[in-house]
Amino acid sequence: MAHSTPSLASAHAFDTVNPASVRQAIRKGYTGYTAGFSPGRVQANICILPKQYAEDFLLYCQRNPQPCPLLARSDAGDPMLTSLGTDIDIRTDVPLYHVFEHGELVAEVSDLRGYWRDDLVTFAMGCSFSFEEALIQDGLPLRFLDEGRVAGVYQTTLMTRAAGAFHAPLVVTMRPFTPADAIRAIQITSRFPGVHGAPVHFGDPSRIGVDLGVRYRDVGSGFVGEDEVPVFWACGLTPQLAAANAKPSLCITHAPSSMLVTDLRNSSLAVF
Amino acid sequence: MAHSTPSLASAHAFDTVNPASVRQAIRKGYTGYTAGFSPGRVQANICILPKQYAEDFLLYCQRNPQPCPLLARSDAGDPMLTSLGTDIDIRTDVPLYHVFEHGELVAEVSDLRGYWRDDLVTFAMGCSFSFEEALIQDGLPLRFLDEGRVAGVYQTTLMTRAAGAFHAPLVVTMRPFTPADAIRAIQITSRFPGVHGAPVHFGDPSRIGVDLGVRYRDVGSGFVGEDEVPVFWACGLTPQLAAANAKPSLCITHAPSSMLVTDLRNSSLAVF
Numbered sequence: 017m018a019h020s021t022p023s024l025a026s027a028h029a030f031d032t033v034n035p036a037s038v039r040q041a042i043r044k045g046y047t048g049y050t051a052g053f054s055p056g057r058v059q060a061n062i063c064i065l066p067k068q069y070a071e072d073f074l075l076y077c078q079r080n081p082q083p084c085p086l087l088a089r090s091d092a093g094d095p096m097l098t099s100l101g102t103d104i105d106i107r108t109d110v111p112l113y114h115v116f117e118h119g120e121l122v123a124e125v126s127d128l129r130g131y132w133r134d135d136l137v138t139f140a141m142g143c144s145f146s147f148e149e150a151l152i153q154d155g156l157p158l159r160f161l162d163e164g165r166v167a168g169v170y171q172t173t174l175m176t177r178a179a180g181a182f183h184a185p186l187v188v189t190m191r192p193f194t195p196a197d198a199i200r201a202i203q204i205t206s207r208f209p210g211v212h213g214a215p216v217h218f219g220d221p222s223r224i225g226v227d228l229g230v231r232y233r234d235v236g237s238g239f240v241g242e243d244e245v246p247v248f249w250a251c252g253l254t255p256q257l258a259a260a261n262a263k264p265s266l267c268i269t270h271a272p273s274s275m276l277v278t279d280l281r282n283s284s285l286a287v288f
Numbered sequence: 289m290a291h292s293t294p295s296l297a298s299a300h301a302f303d304t305v306n307p308a309s310v311r312q313a314i315r316k317g318y319t320g321y322t323a324g325f326s327p328g329r330v331q332a333n334i335c336i337l338p339k340q341y342a343e344d345f346l347l348y349c350q351r352n353p354q355p356c357p358l359l360a361r362s363d364a365g366d367p368m369l370t371s372l373g374t375d376i377d378i379r380t381d382v383p384l385y386h387v388f389e390h391g392e393l394v395a396e397v398s399d400l401r402g403y404w405r406d407d408l409v410t411f412a413m414g415c416s417f418s419f420e421e422a423l424i425q426d427g428l429p430l431r432f433l434d435e436g437r438v439a440g441v442y443q444t445t446l447m448t449r450a451a452g453a454f455h456a457p458l459v460v461t462m463r464p465f466t467p468a469d470a471i472r473a474i475q476i477t478s479r480f481p482g483v484h485g486a487p488v489h490f491g492d493p494s495r496i497g498v499d500l501g502v503r504y505r506d507v508g509s510g511f512v513g514e515d516e517v518p519v520f521w522a523c524g525l526t527p528q529l530a531a532a533n534a535k536p537s538l539c540i541t542h543a544p545s546s547m548l549v550t551d552l553r554n555s556s557l558a559v560f
Binding site (some may be wrong): 195196198199202203206214215216217218219220223243245288 | 517
């Protein structure tokens with residue numbers, strides 16, 4: 017889940033526009049957020065699992081494409097993600113990783129070379145930054161970005177379809193819009209099924225078991241203006257929660273807002 | 289504005305599927321509704337005006353494409369609408385016409401040959417039946433059709449953009465959906481800008497000046513279920529109201545629900 021204010025990138029000493037330069041800076045030690053880096057390029061959620069869990073996790077993604085829009089899956093043991101860009105090495109090219117053992121966070125590291133094994137499989141999934149860029153380009157207001165915040169995140173009572181040990185309630189992001197802007201936002205995000213696609217709900221939060229005052233992990237802004245309705249999209253934290261619930265012996269993810277910056281263009285994900 | 293239950297067509301003695309056969313039956317004297325005739329084909333709203341008003345009305349359509357999705361405009365005096373089908377004669381091929389003089393209804397007739405003049409210009413506009421068919425094909429519920437009713441019609445406080453003497457508040461149709469179905473309905477109708485396209489509003493009717501209990505001309509169903517939100521689309525009665533407000537010396541329209549059945553396929557109007 018990447019959420020971006022383009023202005024955040026301006027303070028850095030390296031080229032924050034070219035995705036290969038961003039990845040090079042990350043290899044050299046940058047461990048911060050990727051928000052605002054490489055405008056127009058896809059940033060990806062990452063989940064790395066031992067091969068014994070990979071088939072079920074792939075099935076979980078296939079069964080739940082809105083929260084788990086799979087962009088790439090590596091071969092076991094291969095750290096390169098050639099379909100996402102030039103010379104992408106998943107062991108070094110994400111600023112910060114979270115390492116989980118049996119569902120518990122055990123380490124936060126900036127380099128996976130010490131953890132890499134021949135049986136690890138990498139899953140890269142689309143994130144909402146791509147469609148937020150399209151919303152911004154269309155002139156729709158995302159006030160939380162202006163405030164340096166991200167979209168509010170909520171756990172719903174909607175269940176995803178389980179696969180093996182992977183199961184979780186749907187986690188969603190919320191963005192407030194006037195009805196007219198919500199209609200436009202539905203049109204725009206429908207073009208991007210590879211990055212969560214259309215919303216799953218709008219209006220009364222209680223219908224999906226959400227209280228706007230109770231954010232998941234306290235993430236993001238829950239503010240909804242008087243003339244607005246909350247609009248809810250499936251969120252990439254859902255597969256992370258499903259992976260935590262499965263309690264695999266090892267699971268490695270990107271740290272929140274520290275994403276893999278790919279060479280893919282957001283516009284290449286539009287289906288029409 | 290055509291609203292259709294396919295079952296309504298079954299009682300007729302003529303071929304209600306082939307559009308040329310339908311028009312032939314109308315020429316021979318059928319004066320009823322066209323609802324359910326020629327499934328898959330576009331039915332059109334009709335507005336006929338003297339040439340002196342035609343430029344402003346064309347501009348009104350251009351400025352308000354959602355309520356006035358223009359499919360065809362004839363040359364002055366030419367009763368044939370060749371771009372909409374084979375041998376379509378606007379003087380005889382609509383079941384029932386309303387004739388207005390200076391904004392007042394003066395006659396309801398089944399044949400315009402006695403009214404035809406060399407300066408008359410025909411405007412044919414898309415209607416919501418085309419997108420209702422797409423909604424039904426996708427499995428979305430339109431309960432009012434099952435009840436033999438049409439979508440509720442409402443006059444809003446949203447103003448259309450005037451052109452010359454043509455001006456009117458936006459008239460809308462309302463269809464109730466659950467939020468998830470509303471999102472799908474927005475996607476589907478967005479594909480059909482030539483037949484009103486995406487909704488203009490959903491949710492709180494008062495934001496567009498609508499009281500669901502007060503229907504325009506008492507037309508249609510205003511029922512909204514407990515789990516549903518009202519969704520509002522621009523309606524083809526808007527240009528009829530604009531024409532009435534302009535009080536042209538002569539204006540001829542189709543009678544409600546007695547439309548021009550064209551050869552065009554609804555699917556040909558989909559933009560993606």
